[in-house]
Amino acid sequence: MTDSLDSLRDQIDALDQQLQTLLNRRAELAHAVADVKRREDSNPVFYRPEREAQVLQRIKERNQGPIDGEAMARLFREVMSICLALEQPMRVAFLGPEGTFTQQAAIKHFGHAVESVPLGAIDEVFREVEAGAAHYGVVPVENSTEGMVSHTLDTFMSSSLKICGEVELRIHHHLLAGPHTRRDKVTRVYSHQQTLAQCRQWLDAHLPTVERIPVSSNAEAARRLRDEWNALAIAGDMAAELYGLERVQSNIEDRPDNTTRFLVIGRQDTPPSGRDKTSMLVTGKNRPGLLSDMLLPFREQGVNLTRLESRPSRTANWSYVFFIDCEGHKEDPLLKSVLEKLEGDGNTIRILGSYPKAVL
Numbered sequence: 001m002t003d004s005l006d007s008l009r010d011q012i013d014a015l016d017q018q019l020q021t022l023l024n025r026r027a028e029l030a031h032a033v034a035d036v037k038r039r040e041d042s043n044p045v046f047y048r049p050e051r052e053a054q055v056l057q058r059i060k061e062r063n064q065g066p067i068d069g070e071a072m073a074r075l076f077r078e079v080m081s082i083c084l085a086l087e088q089p090m091r092v093a094f095l096g097p098e099g100t101f102t103q104q105a106a107i108k109h110f111g112h113a114v115e116s117v118p119l120g121a122i123d124e125v126f127r128e129v130e131a132g133a134a135h136y137g138v139v140p141v142e143n144s145t146e147g148m149v150s151h152t153l154d155t156f157m158s159s160s161l162k163i164c165g166e167v168e169l170r171i172h173h174h175l176l177a178g179p180h181t182r183r184d185k186v187t188r189v190y191s192h193q194q195t196l197a198q199c200r201q202w203l204d205a206h207l208p209t210v211e212r213i214p215v216s217s218n219a220e221a222a223r224r225l226r227d228e229w230n231a232l233a234i235a236g237d238m239a240a241e242l243y244g245l246e247r248v249q250s251n252i253e254d255r256p257d258n259t260t261r262f263l264v265i266g267r268q269d270t271p272p273s274g275r276d277k278t279s280m281l282v283t284g285k286n287r288p289g290l291l292s293d294m295l296l297p298f299r300e301q302g303v304n305l306t307r308l309e310s311r312p313s314r315t316a317n318w319s320y321v322f323f324i325d326c327e328g329h330k331e332d333p334l335l336k337s338v339l340e341k342l343e344g345d346g347n348t349i350r351i352l353g354s355y356p357k358a359v360l
């Protein structure tokens with residue numbers, strides 16, 4: 001015999017009560033952890049990215065369903081966010097304004113229990129964290145369609161901040177109309193330059209005569225529709241919701257797997273989580289074979305590179321710094337010997353951070 005609706009709901013109520021008790025018990029334990037951190041360290045660090053990554057990874061691995069592993073991890077992301085807020089309310093600066101993908105990335109990484117602080121430019125995010133006015137910052141670093149965000153890489157050259165996490169976000173762009181938009185009279189479409197580039201083919205095919213106007217962010221594009229009647233905007237869900245815009249067409253990005261990677265920056269080093277990445281800045285004296293010599297130690301030790309970019313060093317013309325991302329933590333023996341070899345060869349290395357690979 002199957003259970004009646006009332007009986008099923010009674011069972012759900014009983015479980016909810018247990019879950020609630022357990023969640024509060026968990027929060028009490030997190031609070032106790034905070035006391036230990038305070039006792040053991042005069043300058044305690046409450047947020048522990050390596051521990052959070054391990055917790056989320058384990059949740060995904062042991063999940064049996066029917067709830068999907070990713071969804072379960074997202075639920076626990078929020079639980080940890082609330083527990084951490086009881087230890088210490090956290091301020092996270094991001095490249096604003098409200099409604100940008102960077103804010104979405106910040107919330108994906110830290111959960112909703114943090115105070116997210118919009119700032120106008122990437123270097124302002126760095127400065128806010130350097131000055132201690134925010135605990136952490138989130139900035140975009142590369143897009144799978146459009147490549148690196150050079151401004152972020154350049155800012156690292158003059159900053160002492162550490163990378164303590166990465167966030168990957170699938171980016172969906174929608175064509176949006178405002179409350180006064182006259183759809184038969186549209187002459188302009190607003191968006192950030194990167195977004196316009198990511199939707200180039202769609203725009204060529206569907207709006208070839210509409211002028212594309214780059215603005216400072218997708219959220220700014222959405223905001224402009226409040227008082228214009230002959231324009232559309234391209235932005236993501238968050239900006240669309242925030243400004244109450246209507247979707248004319250969803251998911252107009254040219255590549256369906258369009259993804260942006262963001263970095264979390266802070267002032268502290270992150271211990272190993274077991275599934276880590278390391279980002280570094282390497283400079284060497286310009287000579288034939290410099291780059292291939294730099295890469296050799298990685299090959300010899302079997303350390304996998306995940307990214308390599310060069311940027312002008314800004315100290316002399318045609319001299320370059322290399323941004324190298326690889327798998328592993330700087331304390332791993334294999335990576336340690338790569339770093340020693342690179343330094344022994346006369347290169348200068350600055351480790352920008354070792355941090356857990358994105359779990360969500």
Ligand SMILES: C=C(O[C@@H]1C=C(C(=O)O)C=C[C@H]1O)C(=O)O
Pocket residue numbers: 029030033046047048049051052055079080081083084087
């Ligand atoms: C409870 C801790 O503090 C924070 C909260 C965590 C949690 O709720 O599980 C995990 C890591 C920290 O960011 C801890 O360090 O274990």
